[in-house]
Amino acid sequence: MKQIAVVATNTFREAVRDRVLYNLIVFALLLVGASLLVGVVSIGIERLVLINLGLTAIWLFGIVIAIFIGIGLVSKEIEKRTLYTVLSRPVRRWQFVFGKYCGLLGTLAVNTSCMAVGFFVALFCLTRHFQRADAWLLVAIYFVVLQFAIVTALALLFSSFSTSLESAVYAFLLFVIGTFSEDLRSFAQAAHGAVRVVATMAAYLVPNLAALNVILPVAHGQPLPGSLVLYNTLYAGLYSAAAIAGAVLILERRDLK
């Protein structure tokens, strides 16, 4: 387990030094600017716009990072042959994969936390006090982190067998489809015959990011059922585990030329 931690820490350090965290500054400026602008432009829904803008920005920034760093996690190490010296040591390939995953997810978690702090500060500046409904914002952010867990795992899976550019496209496509996965399932239900079978299988294989996207209802102060939080966490954990297992299986059998 120690090996996993070592690889994870190194991955984290790489992400940090990769100037990735500069987006925090961009984000902070964006939020500040937006909240100022919003106050001038639209009356009565400033809070709504700020929340929508802020949460969506956190979400999209994170997804982009998850995909673009995630797809390089393994493939870059193979391409640059840094993996050779790592694997000549008492590190198993599966430990390496886990470590990479934890490192990137950890980076995203830290990143998101910083952004979340910035967001709540901006919200406070705008509304001057917190409402009870604001607690649901935390849940929305938590769900966004769960999305990161899934997307990172998928990016890692692609990274284990594909080169960077293709992987980015596949990962992004899966992300978009996943956001509309509930519609895909409705479509599958309405279809018939072979199309229905294929569509249903696809609808279940595709990551269900739709249920994790609660920005809109939360912005309107809608409460969320507690069991949803539990099931979503469970789902994210299981799906990510499956994707990582896939990555491990591929890497374990691969000749690293």
Next chain:
Amino acid sequence: MNRITAIFAAVLVVSLTAAGLVLQRIDRLRAAPAAEEALYLPSARVLKRISLGCDGLLADVYWTRAVQYFGGKHFQRARRYDSLAPLLEIATELDPHLVVAYQFGSIFLAQQPPEGAGQPEKAVSLVERGIRANPAEWRLYYNLAWIEYDRRNYAAASRAFERGAQVPGAPPAMGVMAATTAQHGGEMETARLLWTQIFNTTEDKTVRATAIKHLQALQVDEDIAHWETAVRAYRAVAGRYPETWSQLLLAGWRGHILDPTGRPYRLKPDGRIEVQDPDQLPFITRGLPPGRDAWGLTPEQRKAIQSVEPR
């Protein structure tokens, strides 16, 4: 290393399966959430701007959601369809040429719950937008006319038909409908004509199904009116109400004994005729058991609908 492969293969299979099961649970929890999100979108125009050019695809998504939403809630005999209008508005904003959405909306926004959202004004504005975006689409005038007809604004319905008749390529029947509606607005034949034409001018399954239901209801109303006349005439001669159909038939009366769903009408001792199963025949105005209005609701249920908080 085979042990590692075996372990992770097992993890893969088990987690994927378990994830699928959890997903089913989640779906059950989130009954119509995608649809209800439509309520929260600031406006359809905003969505259009951020859709990055995938308007057509997104329009289809929202149209599909609208149909699913309505179908699901209708099955549960819902009282409110708050998200229907927003969904249709978004779909048609993204794709103004989605004619089937205007047709669908014109009927299911206007009809009273549980057969529709009970929002005829929204229905009118939707169809008017559809007409503006598709000036050559004469079919939409049928839909517009019907909304007004249903509200008994026969003059407005007639005007809608007139406008439609002006559209190049419109069938001559529209002109006829304009005249008929103006003169014989409240009559059964007019309504029958209207619904038959709506049935013929749409490809949407749901709209057609509802057109059939309306036509059946018209048939029932006609039958019941006929039989009630017969029963009164019988009483005038025999001094009492008939108890069986054979009595009426022997007296020389002819007509439909079975309703359009194939169930026999019931002769009631107080001279009324009732349908056997009102739930199968929405939209009928006659032959209902006492205490139920035209939409199959008791007064308490109707009051309950009107007092529910918007969601």
Next chain:
Amino acid sequence: MSAIETSALTKSYRTGFWRMAEKCALQPLTLAVEEGEVFGYLGPNGAGKSTTLKLLMGLIFPSGGRAKILGMEIDDPRVKAQIGFLPEQPYFYDYLTARELLEYYARLSSVPARERRRRIEAVLSRVGLAEAAGVQLRKYSKGMLQRAGIAQAIVHEPRVVFLDEPMSGLDPIGRREVRDLIQQLKEEGKTVFFSTHILADAEALCDRVAVLHRGQLRGVEVVADLSRRMSGKVELVWQGSAAVPAIQALGAEIHATGETIRAVLAERQLDAALDALRGQGARLTSLTPVRVTLEEYFLERLESPPVRGAGLEVQELAGPPSSRGEGAR
């Protein structure tokens, strides 16, 4: 117990668009390297040297045969703690400094915490990177990277060190430093297995060499034995071109630079040659026996047919064959 043993270790790839054609990168290789040896693995480019090293490191999976390091199968995780590896043209995480890099690798190799600091500093000064230790690797020259590479290969004090073309791309000073390092490793009793196509380095450093060509083992020889072997030729250098025809008649190779003539001929012709020279009054500058060079051995081996573990005892490796890779890609 040998430090490194292979038994019919083979690797073939499926190539071509539909992966139908099979290309053999390494023919069955049977080899043994003793502990404490410096073993040179020679061959032209594309011979299969890197393939062999990667097989031994477990980076690729054998199509057949087995290998053991320090008596343990190569897929045994305990092996990795005892070996160090420097890949060809290495590249490291360029956002790290040399010290951080070694820290990372030392942790991965489970070097105990209290030892770590000391060993890292020791290794850094040993490879001459003590001053640049705090600089990010992206700023390093090729030679410095190579030295960092060697540092990570030895920081955990492995018993066997594998180096893939350690001198490649280095200037003469760099090569000298690497040679000295390898010499030091030998003195510490480590086994060094390195591949190269620069024969001079191998000749200077190695106890034994193996020659690989087109995936086949062509010969294994003790370097010292080579030089002791007389080729049976002598080299004469004298002044005066008059004697040339006579010497040439004896079947000698002649190289002339002005009045200085150099001739190589068979040893048994020596007396006849000296007579010829004396007869012409030529002034003899030097007379040297010619020894077999590694280069000659190498070239000769390239032409000859392949051998199976020539000059060595081949022990059958006990136990079940390698669990992965039988018939795998």
